[in-house]
Amino acid sequence: MEKKKIRMGIIGTGMIFTRHYNGIMASKDAELAAICDSNEEALMKKGAEVGLDSSHLFTDYEKMFDSGLIDAVSICTPNNTHVKMAKAAIKRGIHFAMEKPVGVNYEEVKELNEIVKKSNVKNMICFTYRFKSAARFVRDIIKNGDIGDIYHVYVEYIQDYDLRPFSFSSFWRFEKNVAGGGVVYDLGCHITDLVTFMTGLDYKEICATTDNVIKMRPDPVTKEMREVNTDDYCHMMTKFNTGATGVFIISKCCLGRKNYQRVSIYGTKGAVIYNLTDKNLEDNVEVCIGKPYVDSYKFDIIPTPAEFKADMMQSFFDIVNGCPDGLAAEMDEGLRAQYLMERIVESSEKRTWVDCSQG
């Protein structure tokens, strides 16, 4: 008998919609059943684009949940809406794939995690870079012990996105009460999660400085200049639970960089480098293994084997269908990221190292 497809809804028809939509369309395990956006014009436009009948279009997500049309939902709206939407989904037994970060503060995410734990609802937090095959390959190399014990992790995650006068579609990314924070919440949660994913290291202490380069921006609607109360860069040192140490450079004000990630991991037996820099390197990793001074000074570029290919939305459907590979992030990891974001901001505000081994 053919397996029943997971009937998906998507809330939010903005920039990230396409990634979820493409993932649903590419899977044999799911189908798009409904979409929701509080902006009716945007909703109608997207509905026509994806060919959904008006009875499958909703401006109110609770009405979509109550329609009986969907089994699971992608939450693709601004950060301060995620937790309330997830709670409403859980109430109705609707599984959810949630965009990052989970929320705008640790307390609301902690409470949500407790609710998730008491429910039978499945969830995934969309830490996208866990699905880059090169990241999975690096993870495997480290797990196999090929580079030995890790001494240092040097990380760059930089973009030019905040050099534009305003964000993609609205001002919300520059409003602390909506976004939670700036670059720390938008990119920091990705990269701190990715480093733990690849290396297995967890954060013990951090010392960060975060601020904004651009203090005033035009509101895309009113065109008036508004003060920005979110950060657009973060520089951070870390001590990990094993004694390894790291340095993170995170910024959205780097001209020439679209979505540049480079993570260099140096261990007792070798080094491995993950790149999301250009198409020639993206699916490769750079590896140097050998005795210091003797066989080193040469990084080989190794293509990522096909077995490491993964798709984010398929991973969610596998979670819902009870056959996860265990590599996608769920609410516990979302909560950990939320805790770290708050500690990063705390460290910057207090101008000191902070402990982040709890939470």
Ligand SMILES: NC(=O)c1ccc[n+]([C@@H]2O[C@H](COP(=O)([O-])OP(=O)(O)OC[C@H]3O[C@@H](n4cnc5c(N)ncnc54)[C@H](O)[C@@H]3O)[C@@H](O)[C@H]2O)c1
């Ligand atoms: N995983 C990634 O790499 C990645 C990349 C980009 C964005 N994101 C995340 O995706 C989320 C959305 O970002 P975006 O860039 O698509 O934003 P966006 O501003 O482009 O789109 C958000 C959409 O949500 C709609 N919306 C807002 N409040 C709503 C509500 N209460 N009910 C229904 N619809 C509502 C808006 O009308 C808009 O169409 C954010 O949490 C962001 O951090 C993740």
